[in-house]
Each structure stands twice: as structure tokens, then as C-alpha cells.
Amino acid sequence: MRDVIVSGPRPWGGGTREVTDDFNQGIKDRLDGKLNWADAVANNLSPEKYRELPRVAVVEEERRRARAAVYDEADKFLALNPEIDNSEDPANPNPNGAIFKLEMQLRGIDPTTATCQDFQDSHRNLKAAGIPLRLKQDVVRKQRDEKNRKDAEDIKAREHFNEEEAYAMSKDELRRRAGEIF
DSSP states (O other): OOOOOOOSOOTTSOOSSOOOSHHHHHHHHHHTTOOOHHHHHHHTSOHHHHHHHHHHHHHHHHHHHHHHHHHHHHHHHHHHOTTBOOOOOTTSOOOHHHHHHHHHHHTTOOGGGOOHHHHHHHHHHHHHHTOOOOBOHHHHHHHHHHHHHHHHHHHHHHHOOOHHHHHHSOHHHHHHHTTSOO
């Protein structure tokens, strides 16, 4: 095993300690005994602050991951609410994004790390406040038609009267079906 560090030209070429990127620069600085910026900062910290560094790093990593996932979370929300228009047309800007962002900021939520549940809560709050959102009219029309069809089926089912079922029903159910006439 060799204990000698070759600092001259290497036999395979390449010169002496070539630096091609930040990682290699950090290694070169460490070998030369120079402190990098992280070491310089760490040397000036109190022991309490130094112990806090891993927690800060974990929080920052979680925040970075949440920022990366915000687009997936927004896509989940839009899949659950297909009527909300998310189109980007330069001629006709869509205010929905700005409205959601403002509502989240008012609740103290960072919009860059929002979850699907945060979007759902914002949507519920905006609807409750009567703030209009741009909607996809064709999807709204289909949803309205589906709801009307379902309501019509419910009405037909209630109006359908079967004498055998009537004998099995409670008096309260009979009164309800009769429209509380009796």
C-alpha cells in the first residue's frame, strides 16, 4: 500500500488536481486544508445552533419535496373537480389560480406546498363565500344533466306504488309517500 500522495502529473495524463465541478472543488479545498462555506458557517455557530442544523435540514427537505409534489396535488384536486377550469390562455387569463393562492395565503398556508386537501378546503371556502370561479361549462352541463336524471329516477321510484310493498311499509313511510296528507 502506498502512503505517498502524487501531486505531480499523473502517468495516465490529466495534469495535477483538475477541478471540473463544485464537488471536485470541495474535495480539492479539503485536501489543501481550506474551509468551504459550510465549514466556515459551522465553525461560527454555537453548540445549540449546531445541534439544530439537522432539524433545519429535515424541514427544508420536507418543504422541497412538498414543492415538487404540489403539481401532483393540484392534478388530484382537478381530477376530483373536473368542472374547474385550469386552462392557460394568454388572451384570456384564468383568475382561478390567483384566487386559490390568495385564499390559501389568508388561511396561512404556503401555496407552493399545498396538498389536495388544502385545495379542497379552499374550494369549499370560496363556494361558501360566493366567490365565482371560472368553470368548464360543458362539464357543468353534463354534471347538471346527470343530477337531473338521477333526481327524475328517484321521483319515479317514489311515485311507483306497489300494494305488496305498502303492506310491508311503516305508517310513517306511507304518510311520507302520500305527501303527509293523512
